[in-house]
Amino acid sequence: MKVFLNKRIPQIGIDLLKENNLEIITPQTDNLSHEEWLENCKKADIILNVGKNKYDKDFFDNFPNVKAISLFSVGFDQVDIAEATKRKIPVGNTPDVLSRATSDVAFLLMQMVSRKVNYNIEKVKSGNWKDFDALEELGQELYGKTLGILGLGRIGFEMAEKCKGAFGMNIIYHNRSHNETAEKELDAKYVSFDELIQNSDIISIHANYTPEQANLFNQSVFEKMKPNLIFINTARGGFHNETDLYKALKSGKIWGAGLDVTNPEPMSNENPLLQLPNVCILPHIGSATIEARNGMARLAAENVIAFSKNQPMPNCVNP
Ligand code: DGY
Numbered sequence: 001m002k003v004f005l006n007k008r009i010p011q012i013g014i015d016l017l018k019e020n021n022l023e024i025i026t027p028q029t030d031n032l033s034h035e036e037w038l039e040n041c042k043k044a045d046i047i048l049n050v051g052k053n054k055y056d057k058d059f060f061d062n063f064p065n066v067k068a069i070s071l072f073s074v075g076f077d078q079v080d081i082a083e084a085t086k087r088k089i090p091v092g093n094t095p096d097v098l099s100r101a102t103s104d105v106a107f108l109l110m111q112m113v114s115r116k117v118n119y120n121i122e123k124v125k126s127g128n129w130k131d132f133d134a135l136e137e138l139g140q141e142l143y144g145k146t147l148g149i150l151g152l153g154r155i156g157f158e159m160a161e162k163c164k165g166a167f168g169m170n171i172i173y174h175n176r177s178h179n180e181t182a183e184k185e186l187d188a189k190y191v192s193f194d195e196l197i198q199n200s201d202i203i204s205i206h207a208n209y210t211p212e213q214a215n216l217f218n219q220s221v222f223e224k225m226k227p228n229l230i231f232i233n234t235a236r237g238g239f240h241n242e243t244d245l246y247k248a249l250k251s252g253k254i255w256g257a258g259l260d261v262t263n264p265e266p267m268s269n270e271n272p273l274l275q276l277p278n279v280c281i282l283p284h285i286g287s288a289t290i291e292a293r294n295g296m297a298r299l300a301a302e303n304v305i306a307f308s309k310n311q312p313m314p315n316c317v318n319p
Contacts, residue, residue, distance in 0.1 A: 001308045004044035013297030020305045055079040070303040076317050077209040085318040092303030092313040097295025102286035103158035106204050106234045109258025112280045113230045115139035119277040142167040148200025149173040151207025160186050202230045209236035222248035229254040234286050237263030249276050260286050
């Protein structure tokens with residue numbers, strides 16, 4: 001079977017594919033044009049996808065040769081899962097191995113925003129560090145605050161656990177269903193979406209993104225939040241309306257925002273959000289650790305190998 005791998009991945013994944021006698025189609029460059037990407041898709045039985053290429057009805061209509069997709073990500077919002085399922089095309093993903101790394105970034109952003117670290121680093125770099133001032137650059141402490149999690153799955157749990165352990169936070173969450181482990185181990189409380197946005201001091205998004213959730217965090221939602229609210233998004237940029245977020249931050253309606261995801265990605269370096277002192281933005285590095293990326297390469301390869309042997313993928317989003 002031919003596997004189209006559109007970008008570089010850690011060697012462990014390549015070795016596994018080779019050991020299992022899979023033919024790998026790898027382009028010479030990591031930056032394929034859309035046309036080159038389509039050309040390569042034509043030749044593949046399975047796609048091991050790195051990045052945000054879209055797999056929708058049109059794609060499946062045009063490439064009946066593609067029999068399975070193995071995503072190098074836990075998120076699968078780029079695939080029309082209903083269409084794939086209708087055509088019996090399994091879609092694999094890479095859960096768990098990146099939960100620690102991604103929640104670390106959410107935890108890091110929360111602290112950076114609470115103490116205005118990004119702004120203060122710029123201050124030092126630009127030579128604007130003046131004498132000690134007892135009333136300048138005050139942050140807010142995180143001890144005993146209420147963390148609101150949207151989507152308490154694996155990554156959300158890790159974030160909640162860290163916040164509870166480090167800062168004794170109260171955990172509230174909104175989810176499709178109850179997370180009994182979190183309720184038992186972290187004393188997490190299930191709340192409605194409205195309660196979540198009104199009662200949290202920090203909101204961190206860890207839900208799977210679907211188009212129905214586009215702009216879920218918009219002006220009317222930001223209006224209801226506490227003024228000390230720290231907004232953290234390490235999931236998908238589509239969850240927040242960027243203009244409304246900008247207005248909420250600029251007017252001081254909320255305290256600050258830490259984003260590892262934007263819409264679109266990459267964001268323009270002229271984006272006005274970057275001028276705000278209460279914002280910290282990272283270039284989608286949630287899973288960017290050696291450990292997590294090796295784990296993702298292994299899981300993505302294992303999904304391909306299982307499919308090539310006519311077995312169910314070990315991590316399949318549409319089993
Ligand atoms: C994921 O795994 O979904 C990360 O966001 C990388 O896309």
